[in-house]
Amino acid sequence: MHGRVKVKSTAQQEEEKRKEREKKLKAFVSARDAVLRKRSAGEHDEEALQLTQQLLSSNPDFATLWNYRREVLLQLETSREKDEVQKLYESELHFIEACLKVNPKSYGCWHHRSWVNTRLPQPDWTRELGLCDRCLSLDERNFHCWDYRRVVVKESGVSVEQELQFTDRLIGSNFSNYSSWHYRSTLLPQLHPQPAPDSIHSHRVCEEQLLKEYELAHNAFFTDPNDQSAWFYYRWLLGRGVCVCSLCLSQAQSEGLMLVLDGQPQQVEWRSTHPRLRHSPVWLCDLPPGSVSDISNEHNLTVHWTEKYTHRDCALYTGCAESWCRDSATDQELFRSELSVEKSSVLQAELQSCNQLLELEPQNKWCLLTIILLMRALDPLGHEKETLAHFQTLKEVDPMRSSYYSDLCSKFLIENTILKMEYAEVRVFSLSNKNLTTLCHLDQLLLVTHINLSSNQLLRLPPQFAMLQCLEVLEADDNAIESLEGLYHLPKLEEVSLRNNRILFAIQSKCFIRNPFSAFRASAWFDLVSRSQYSSLINSYRLCRIMEGQQI
Amino acid sequence: MGTQVKDVVIKPEAPNTLLLDKHADYIAAYGSKKDDYEYTLSEYLRMSGIYWGLTVMDLMGQLSRMNREEIIEFIKSCQHDCGGISASTGHDPHLLYTLSAVQILSLYDSINVIDVDKVVDYVKGLQQEDGSFAGDKWGEIDTRFSFCAVATLALLGKLDVINMDKAVGFVLSCMNFDGGFGCRPGSESHAGQIYCCTGFLSITGQLHQVNADLLGWWLCERQLPSGGLNGRPEKLPDVCYSWWVLASLKIIGRIHWIDKAKLRSFILACQDEETGGFADRPGDMVDPFHTLFGVAGLSLLGDEQIKPVNPVFCMPEDVLQRIGLQPDLLN
Numbered sequence: 001m002h003g004r005v006k007v008k009s010t011a012q013q014e015e016e017k018r019k020e021r022e023k024k025l026k027a028f029v030s031a032r033d034a035v036l037r038k039r040s041a042g043e044h045d046e047e048a049l050q051l052t053q054q055l056l057s058s059n060p061d062f063a064t065l066w067n068y069r070r071e072v073l074l075q076l077e078t079s080r081e082k083d084e085v086q087k088l089y090e091s092e093l094h095f096i097e098a099c100l101k102v103n104p105k106s107y108g109c110w111h112h113r114s115w116v117n118t119r120l121p122q123p124d125w126t127r128e129l130g131l132c133d134r135c136l137s138l139d140e141r142n143f144h145c146w147d148y149r150r151v152v153v154k155e156s157g158v159s160v161e162q163e164l165q166f167t168d169r170l171i172g173s174n175f176s177n178y179s180s181w182h183y184r185s186t187l188l189p190q191l192h193p194q195p196a197p198d199s200i201h202s203h204r205v206c207e208e209q210l211l212k213e214y215e216l217a218h219n220a221f222f223t224d225p226n227d228q229s230a231w232f233y234y235r236w237l238l239g240r241g242v243c244v245c246s247l248c249l250s251q252a253q254s255e256g257l258m259l260v261l262d263g264q265p266q267q268v269e270w271r272s273t274h275p276r277l278r279h280s281p282v283w284l285c286d287l288p289p290g291s292v293s294d295i296s297n298e299h300n301l302t303v304h305w306t307e308k309y310t311h312r313d314c315a316l317y318t319g320c321a322e323s324w325c326r327d328s329a330t331d332q333e334l335f336r337s338e339l340s341v342e343k344s345s346v347l348q349a350e351l352q353s354c355n356q357l358l359e360l361e362p363q364n365k366w367c368l369l370t371i372i373l374l375m376r377a378l379d380p381l382g383h384e385k386e387t388l389a390h391f392q393t394l395k396e397v398d399p400m401r402s403s404y405y406s407d408l409c410s411k412f413l414i415e416n417t418i419l420k421m422e423y424a425e426v427r428v429f430s431l432s433n434k435n436l437t438t439l440c441h442l443d444q445l446l447l448v449t450h451i452n453l454s455s456n457q458l459l460r461l462p463p464q465f466a467m468l469q470c471l472e473v474l475e476a477d478d479n480a481i482e483s484l485e486g487l488y489h490l491p492k493l494e495e496v497s498l499r500n501n502r503i504l505f506a507i508q509s510k511c512f513i514r515n516p517f518s519a520f521r522a523s524a525w526f527d528l529v530s531r532s533q534y535s536s537l538i539n540s541y542r543l544c545r546i547m548e549g550q551q552i
Numbered sequence: 553m554g555t556q557v558k559d560v561v562i563k564p565e566a567p568n569t570l571l572l573d574k575h576a577d578y579i580a581a582y583g584s585k586k587d588d589y590e591y592t593l594s595e596y597l598r599m600s601g602i603y604w605g606l607t608v609m610d611l612m613g614q615l616s617r618m619n620r621e622e623i624i625e626f627i628k629s630c631q632h633d634c635g636g637i638s639a640s641t642g643h644d645p646h647l648l649y650t651l652s653a654v655q656i657l658s659l660y661d662s663i664n665v666i667d668v669d670k671v672v673d674y675v676k677g678l679q680q681e682d683g684s685f686a687g688d689k690w691g692e693i694d695t696r697f698s699f700c701a702v703a704t705l706a707l708l709g710k711l712d713v714i715n716m717d718k719a720v721g722f723v724l725s726c727m728n729f730d731g732g733f734g735c736r737p738g739s740e741s742h743a744g745q746i747y748c749c750t751g752f753l754s755i756t757g758q759l760h761q762v763n764a765d766l767l768g769w770w771l772c773e774r775q776l777p778s779g780g781l782n783g784r785p786e787k788l789p790d791v792c793y794s795w796w797v798l799a800s801l802k803i804i805g806r807i808h809w810i811d812k813a814k815l816r817s818f819i820l821a822c823q824d825e826e827t828g829g830f831a832d833r834p835g836d837m838v839d840p841f842h843t844l845f846g847v848a849g850l851s852l853l854g855d856e857q858i859k860p861v862n863p864v865f866c867m868p869e870d871v872l873q874r875i876g877l878q879p880d881l882l883n
Contacts, residue, residue: 001594002790004837006824021589029592036642062596064643067690111692141786143740150738178785182740185729226557228773228785236729279760400779400811404772407809411765462883 578828635670683718779814
């Protein structure tokens with residue numbers, strides 16, 4: 001079904017081909033019918049082995065025949081001594097190897113081989129490893145063979161170090177090494193498991209290996225800058241230190257979170273910020289009525305996340321309307337991993353080398369992207385300008401993936417703005433005129449009161465936007481916004497400006513709505529709007545500028 | 553210089569318009585010559601072959617040209633005592649063909665011609681201790697079968713019979729350094745497996761466990777200069793990856809990371825103007841498998857001459873709406 005070229009031939013050639021196929025077909029059909037007849041008759045004998053052998057050699061995907069063969073072998077086992085069974089299955093291995101020569105990618109073949117090894121009184125794992133070596137030397141990307149090799153390695157106790165050396169050899173001598181790099185990515189964690197947070201020494205060993213891996217990947221892509229597998233692997237190495245703290249609670253979230261007020265556990269219902277967000281980093285609850293009515297006293301709240309054995313405390317001080325406790329984005333190194341001095345200097349050297357490579361290969365998109373990633377790992381704010389310039393170049397040299405680069409650049413700009421906001425200790429998020437194509441990390445904007453996203457290329461305010469529970473003012477003029485799903489029950493939102501977008505209700509005139517129930521001029525428009533899905537939103541806002549410039 | 557990029561070159565005379573009528577004629581006639589060589593040799597997957605043909609015909613609005621009664625009788629004759637369904641009469645049951653059969657019967661709104669409870673028992677019985685699914689009683693494990701299991705049960709409205717947590721746990725254990733998924737834990741990422749795993753996670757409501765940005769990048773890097781998509785790094789493009797890769801991207805909300813115009817040109821170039829149908833790449837022999845995935849890919853790209861296709865089930869959206877199945881997609 002794959003890779004069969006359509007060849008034009010003469011009428012005579014066509015006729016010859018047709019006759020040939022007719023002959024082949026007849027032979028196949030008669031052999032197939034004979035086998036299935038035998039099986040129906042419950043015959044499990046040598047003849048069955050012979051007939052299936054004939055067919056399977058050129059039709060190894062005919063799974064039912066392998067099944068029949070297994071039934072026959074199991075039957076024959078019952079009447080044989082152990083050493084005869086050994087011979088029986090060794091001969092089977094011989095047959096399978098012949099099939100594999102014809103078709104090295106048949107699921108049926110490889111599975112049957114695994115099955116035979118479970119029946120062999122004495123499997124020979126050394127031989128099996130040899131088979132894998134030979135097979136991979138012919139096609140290093142044969143994933144069936146790699147999967148089989150993993151079984152052989154496990155059964156025979158080959159060491160992780162040995163297998164790492166095996167990948168070293170392949171990577172050193174070959175192109176098209178993705179399978180080897182992938183295998184390495186699975187071997188390393190076995191060799192150097194993730195260290196416990198309080199164990200200093202194992203952390204150093206882990207980092208030592210990591211730095212070796214940088215060198216290995218570096219050597220590969222400096223030998224051949226178009227060897228994409230090494231670049232993929234390198235990106236993984238760069239991300240290895242990042243602690244992705246995903247607060248993903250299951251649907252039964254009320255069991256996972258417990259609220260304690262002034263020492264008393266509270267009966268509360270947790271809800272997501274938006275009905276479409278069933279798995280969310282942000283959860284809301286209302287305190288029981290009257291529980292914090294006395295504002296002349298200080299109140300202490302604790303939220304326990306029982307699944308992760310952790311909690312956070314927060315004090316609501318006298319006379320205060322709001323309070324919070326949060327882990328700072330800068331302290332926690334939320335967007336990048338903490339770098340030791342060693343790692344930092346290694347990455348600095350890597351950045352230099354990559355810049356040199358870029359001078360030789362200015363069109364190499366892998367190099368450009370890697371430079372961006374290295375800069376982010378070292379100093380995201382310091383390298384912001386260069387990063388933006390590199391993204392521009394990336395879109396020029398690799399235009400098929402422009403959307404990806406735009407989204408990735410947007411993500412990094414948002415991360416930088418969050419960091420700047422933290423350092424400045426303000427609650428205003430401003431990113432206008434920055435070619436933003438997407439929004440992310442919205443869970444980090446929970447405390448933001450003012451947000452300016454004007455003059456970008458946003459297409460929507462997604463459901464996640466509902467996490468901006470403290471938002472008072474939204475400016476998002478001059479985008480391409482079609483959907484306002486995320487403007488859902490934002491309790492503090494008072495001012496909304498969404499001019500020059502693509503919100504889908506028919507608007508002819510511009511107008512302000514100060515009080516939706518009073519202005520007669522606005523009523524005709526309001527009538528129209530109230531029939532739209534956004535009526536409940538519009539009702540909520542003290543000042544709402546949506547109408548101007550909407551394209552339908 | 554080192555590695556050259558493996559790719560194809562599309563000839564200027566390659567087809568560049570959609571020849572829907574020719575494809576419908578090709579599928580309608582396929583298999584009518586029961587003594588055809590390719591046809592007979594592919595008997596071991598006949599049930600899937602029928603599913604490919606029927607689905608593409610339905611997407612083209614031509615389902616009525618197929619022989620409904622004959623197919624339904626055929627499926628009935630393929631259900632075994634254990635409940636499982638085989639690819640053809642006289643062949644052994646397997647999860648792959650059980651899914652295909654259930655998909656066909658869903659298209660025809662005739663699910664009750666088979667013993668549904670027994671199908672459910674068969675699927676349930678194939679789940680292993682570690683949450684994985686075997687393809688049949690002979691024990692081959694593969695995330696493809698995890699997908700087949702949950703897709704089958706979802707279409708029958710019986711997802712609750714399996715151990716969901718363990719099933720999810722197993723699939724997640726197959727997630728790799730690049731965000732992709734392989735056959736088994738430790739297996740290399742492959743677009744076909746990624747489709748099965750993202751489809752699985754969609755059906756089971758666990759898409760939030762996917763690293764969508766990382767996987768989306770790996771997937772959009774499947775697009776080659778010709779515009780076609782390959783299945784993993786440094787392989788040739790193939791029209792069936794227009795489905796496996798594209799559907800995966802759609803499921804994780806990153807389909808806009810592909811250059812749609814270039815992909816469309818590649819897919820159209822894979823058509824055979826003489827015979828109808830699509831081949832894996834321009835100039836090769838056509839078959840129903842690549843025909844379905846070429847057309848389905850074009851549907852995902854927004855071609856209005858084709859019915860909308862569901863990226864998880866690879867079935868027309870209107871069929872799934874009728875059943876009431878709307879699996880989650882990431883935005």
